[in-house]
Amino acid sequence: MSRFKYNEVYDYLKNEITEGQLQSGTKLPSIRKASELFGVSRTTVQNAYFELAADGYIFSEPQSGYYVSYRSGGQSESAEAPLPQKSLRFDFTSSSADAQSFDFDLWRRYMKNALRQDERLISYSETQGERELREAIADYIFEKRNVVASPDRIIIGAGVQSLLGIFCALIESRGTVSFPDKSFEQGAALFEDYGFDVHYRYKDADIIYVSPSHMTRWGDVMPNKRRRELVRHSAEINSLVIEDDYESDFLYNTRPTPSLHALAGGKNVIYLGSFSRLLLPSIRISFMVLTQELAEEYRKNIYKFSQTASKTEQLALCSFIRDGHLKAQIRKTRRFYTAKTKEFALLLGDKLPEAEIEISENALQIIIKAPFKRDEEAFEKNSTAVFIEGVENGRITIVINVTSIPEKEFENAAEALKKAINN
């Protein structure tokens, strides 16, 4: 097959499609016909069709043939299949990201670079996660949170949930585990399924799960004094503390708070972190820093586990961190989200003059206390999801998060919220 001819067929059809000579839905000539038409071999046509399909200009319909899929942007038909129906107009509980906060082009470049590493992609990821990425994470958490951990103690996984599953499998005796409240349903359910006794705010539990940078739905941050107490108490009674450092990177208007891991000198503390919130929710890479003892237990039992995080994404993320982009991205996201939260709080203040409106300590939540004469379904009827903390003495307390709502929708979103509270 001459590379030249194949390019010609590809280019010719691509132009016809992008310039609208061949419209979306048009059937392309069969491979046999096209091979006569262009005076090239069938293989040449087939390869051109494959590439056009891979690039999203055409798509194949089994037992029928190829059709033009191009609309603006060159995405394939399949790529533009309908998104899952959103029944909500405004979701103030979402932890999705705002597309504006993320430099997609940059991430795509890193992914492309990772995808170029054929020799690495033909093998499974290291069970524990790619060594290079664990090294980059070790450097990163040392610098940011004073967490001292060799890469041997770091386990990568697709989401905190899968890492907690590994943790459960490493703990020999099923004892008690404590959560701060009922909001982390997933975690509680997992421990229960593994045969642990789940408690809430039980300070003498064998395992104490906390997220000090986002203690409650209210976005409270655990004060330094309580951090020290927790570390001391858990060392005394020999509990294991799981520190989920969720959103610590977004803290901005508080004095910096030390990680429990650093306070405890790495003893008795498991440190959990995740990149979904820092980069993109669709990037499912989290990590867990084990204690020395549990890391040894992990190595003994490594046959039990397998890596869940995408190897390509691990390689891309590793270079991304090494080149300093993670830090830049966090600064940018933090500024952007903080500005959005403030802006929305102001807008809401105008709409709801009788309400108390407050921004949470971690600057990602808005807490609204407003006069309220209806039932909680008012929110559902207005297709608006919020966390309702309670209704008392004719006032409702709700917590909202606006980071995933595009700024151009702010006016409508605030209006919908006003309606749900007032009407």
Added chain:
Amino acid sequence: MSRFKYNEVYDYLKNEITEGQLQSGTKLPSIRKASELFGVSRTTVQNAYFELAADGYIFSEPQSGYYVSYRSGGQSESAEAPLPQKSLRFDFTSSSADAQSFDFDLWRRYMKNALRQDERLISYSETQGERELREAIADYIFEKRNVVASPDRIIIGAGVQSLLGIFCALIESRGTVSFPDKSFEQGAALFEDYGFDVHYRYKDADIIYVSPSHMTRWGDVMPNKRRRELVRHSAEINSLVIEDDYESDFLYNTRPTPSLHALAGGKNVIYLGSFSRLLLPSIRISFMVLTQELAEEYRKNIYKFSQTASKTEQLALCSFIRDGHLKAQIRKTRRFYTAKTKEFALLLGDKLPEAEIEISENALQIIIKAPFKRDEEAFEKNSTAVFIEGVENGRITIVINVTSIPEKEFENAAEALKKAINN
């Protein structure tokens, strides 16, 4: 920032690097200096540097600056960091792929197309897996294996292990589970950690795990008669059968065997499949078809779970399957692996004239029975890993897999094996 100027800086430096004017390791001018040098703003320089780094031409050294990383191929320094040390010269137990069997360029195109979908990548994947991919899988397994399942009953996950974790969490009472032998350690350990009683070849277990297309290390295929018996017996005693259809796509020299799921009409059978073996080990996407009852249980408990498979890879795989490439890839891989297995078996026959050499039923394993006067460590000493089935009456039985060994290494690999057996 003028796009033009930025491109100029990028192009200029890229040329200098690829043409060897700037050699690997050379430090680039600081951003301030370069901005004077090129007569452009610092932001312009910085953006050009970021892009060069993302494209792998340069890398940043914290607190120091940017360095040229280019060698041939344009991969970044970090991308070329040393691979984990292989202590083995030849690993005949590996299930890695042979790079030759996979069309990387095609896959990269699908990944690029998926990465272009900004709006979808800013949100988490659907908990159950992307609907489109579940639809594509439903069509695929119906066509290939007569498995009738609506996308609502399909759960996507990063690896069979995480799917079995979900399965365990859905089963209310911890009863008995049976595995065919001890080779699937991961599965057995997982069920044990969840509190199940693990047995082997126990036909009255509550849960019966089988992989009918790869029953044993020997690559045996479960005969149709036994399939029917298993389905009938498990329906009678109301057991759940987990059918891991591992490697069914590679069966070539046997008459086609029906899936247990199809034989049972979808009742009492959980069907498991994976794409790691069909495409690339680094693509961690597997799926599980639940029974109607368990699918309802899943929906009730969906808050417990989260998606582990990469969203980008899910989107790419979906279009890849829809465009018919999965089928083509399987045909190609099967042909390629079969040919390799045959070739190596012949080569080995010449080297070991006194040995019996046989190809497994699924055509992926070679079984060798040879005179043997040493101990099993002979293999370790020769840096050669094989599955040793046993030594009896002066003969050793080993099972090897050569699919991941490059053909150009065949002569050396066969020689190493000969040495480990004979010397």
